[in-house]
Amino acid sequence: MNVIEKFYKAFQEGNASGMTACYDDNIVFSDPAFGELQGNRAKAMWHMLIERSNGAMTIAYSDVQVSGNTATAKWTAHYTYGPKKRKVVNHVQAAFALKDGKIIAHHDTFDMYTWSKQALGTPGLLLGWTGFMRNKIQQKTNGLLDAYMRRNSSKNYQAI
Numbered sequence: 001m002n003v004i005e006k007f008y009k010a011f012q013e014g015n016a017s018g019m020t021a022c023y024d025d026n027i028v029f030s031d032p033a034f035g036e037l038q039g040n041r042a043k044a045m046w047h048m049l050i051e052r053s054n055g056a057m058t059i060a061y062s063d064v065q066v067s068g069n070t071a072t073a074k075w076t077a078h079y080t081y082g083p084k085k086r087k088v089v090n091h092v093q094a095a096f097a098l099k100d101g102k103i104i105a106h107h108d109t110f111d112m113y114t115w116s117k118q119a120l121g122t123p124g125l126l127l128g129w130t131g132f133m134r135n136k137i138q139q140k141t142n143g144l145l146d147a148y149m150r151r152n153s154s155k156n157y158q159a160i
Contacts, residue, residue: 003101004071008061011075016047024102031092031108033115034145035138041145042106047155048148053079071096081119088118112137 001009003022010018020043029042037045050057057079064073073094081088090110097105116128116137127133 002066003103004064004066004073004096008075012059014050014055016050019046022103024104027103029106032110032112033137034141044149045145048145069098071098086119090115
């Protein structure tokens with residue numbers, strides 16, 4: 001099993017430690033919801049997302065392609081979002097850079113407008129396509145991540 005399959009298998013199992021064990025300590029991650037995260041922030045994000053899902057997120061992945069030091073995959077997440085528990089189905093394209101059996105860069109792309117319509121309801125429908133809404137979403141998600149990391153400041157994401 002290659003490192004990408006290990007990553008997604010751990011994701012399916014809700015095993016954030018298994019996921020982040022696939023990452024290099026200097027990982028660079030990016031997606032439309034968080035923007036760019038590096039190192040421990042990227043690792044902490046997966047721990048936060050897994051914990052916040054309370055086991056109610058399902059993940060499917062496919063089309064894993066590894067060629068030399070690059071890889072791609074498709075994955076889909078089913079979960080509920082926010083206090084109104086809106087159902088979200090997020091289809092994601094992932095691209096990776098690899099080195100020495102670890103993921104050194106991970107870039108997820110998905111349709112932010114489709115996501116925001118599902119996750120945010122009317123505000124997402126009306127503004128989800130705008131840079132303003134993307135920036136607000138990134139501010140909120142990064143604020144949640146900051147709070148999560150403060151609450152878990154004793155966790156050493158490097159050692160996980």
